Amino acid sequence: MNVMLPIPEKLPPDLYGRRERDPLLRVLERLMNAHMHSLRFLHRRDVVGESNDRRLPVVIMARRVEAHDENVVSFILAAPDGGELPTWRAGAHIDVEMPSGRTRQYSLCGDPADSKRYRIAVRRIPNGEGGSIEMHELAPGSRLTIRGPRNAFAFAVPGHGSAAEHLHFVAGGIGITPILPMMRLAHRLGVDWSMVYTGRSKDSLPFLGELAEFRSRIAVVTDDEGGMPSAEVLLTGSRSDSAIYACGPMPMIDTLGKGVQADSEFHFERFSPPPIVNGVEFEVELADTGQRITVAANQSVLDAVKPFRPDLAYSCKQGFCGTCRVGVEGRPEGMLICTERSAGGRLVLDI
Structure with missing residues (x-):
């Protein structure tokens, strides 16, 4: 799956930096899934609870x-x-x-x-x-x-869903967790790869011992030894034919986005909610009480309402778990109050 991602002036509103996918990409992903099934990495077992929501x-x-x-x-x-x-x-x-x-x-x-x-x-x-x-x-x-x-951070193996010939991973601290299985799968399949692992200090980096066997492929870069890494440092080991997978804090993803070539595959997952770009102030009304609350231009509905309704259910605060979805008058699909906003006026929330 060769996804050509132009580097934007600002980070895209989608949490994972994805773009609209065309039908050809969906077909290629199905082909990749079929191949992985044959390798038993995607073998569907007859188990209870295969539904994602169970x-x-x-x-x-x-x-x-x-x-x-x-x-x-x-x-x-x-x-x-x-x-x-x-x-x-x-x-x-x-x-x-x-x-x-x-x-x-x-x-x-x-x-x-x-x-x-x-x-x-x-x-x-x-x-x-x-x-x-x-x-x-x-x-x-x-x-x-x-x-x-x-899976909101799907991994496409070169030759089986990706036109890249090399993989470059970038992990920031606990962002190593989704990268570990990708790295091991690439190694198991004989795909060429490299990685930069960054954080505050070596003491703060998890799984360093587990990564020791791959020392020649991994560059460990820490703030206490070299300062905040530049895009050039984060891309150490990458090539022009690399697909880049990154998981970490917003500043790391932002730095990478400014350094990745416009015709490269760039897939990322970040820790923080998507930035609010060009937001405007608006008002929400709580249907249960009639209380009206102002949502600032740079504030989520969740953050504005939470002081008044501390019992609100929420989890990821990034727009993918669905925990904070509430009913909204005039919106049949409701609203994820951690990330979705209004362009102005007043929304009536079913809470």
């Missing part, structure tokens, strides 16, 4: 600290009866519902060929909204509920 109980089988600063912990999840879990492809994530009811998205970073275990990794965010801290406090034997897997 809630599945899992148990934490093991947990392990993955970074020297102890802020990243990995969890091995399995079905309580030891049965098979829904299959997945590199780039996929699951929704994890914690004992408190909080829901968060975590990339699967284990082996897609392992049908009985999922692995996720969670970075502890002390000043966050509590989800990562709750996860870090969970011990083996704890029960969780998951939904998925879903």
Whole structure:
């Protein structure tokens, strides 16, 4: 799948930098899927819960600290009866519902060929909204509920869905999680690849020990040793025929976007919500109470409403999990209040 992505003046509104796909690309992806099926990487097993939206109980089988600063912990999840879990492809994530009811998205970073275990990794965010801290406090034997897997960061293998002849991965900190299965699949299939792994310090980078066997292909670049990396540094090892896959914080993705060649494949996933571009102030009304709330030009509806309705359900805050969708008068499809906005006037929310 040769997706030619021109580098925009500003980041595109879509969370993953995707463009409108033509029918030919869909056909090529189906061909790639058929090939991967024959390799058993996409083999669909007869298991309960293959629907992406079905809630599945899992148990934490093991947990392990993955970074020297102890802020990243990995969890091995399995079905309580030891049965098979829904299959997945590199780039996929699951929704994890914690004992408190909080829901968060975590990339699967284990082996897609392992049908009985999922692995996720969670970075502890002390000043966050509590989800990562709750996860870090969970011990083996704890029960969780998951939904998925879903894939919003799909990986196309060169020769089987991509016209590229080389892969270049860029991971920023915990952004290594969706990249790990892509990297291992490329290695397993004999595809030539390179990677730049960046973060605040080596102590903060998870899975460094696991990456040791690929040391010749991976450049580790940290802020404390070289400062914030430039696009040139982030693209070290890439070629003119590379497809680039990147996951990390917004500044890293922004820097990469300014350095990637206009005719290169560039696929990315970022941590933060899409930037609000040319936003305008508008008003929302809560149908249950009649209360009217002003949404600032640079503010999401969720952030504006949350102080008045702290019970609102939300999760990813990036527009893909669907948790925060609410009914809106005059909009049959409703609205994702974490990312969707109005061009002005007033919206009546069914909350």
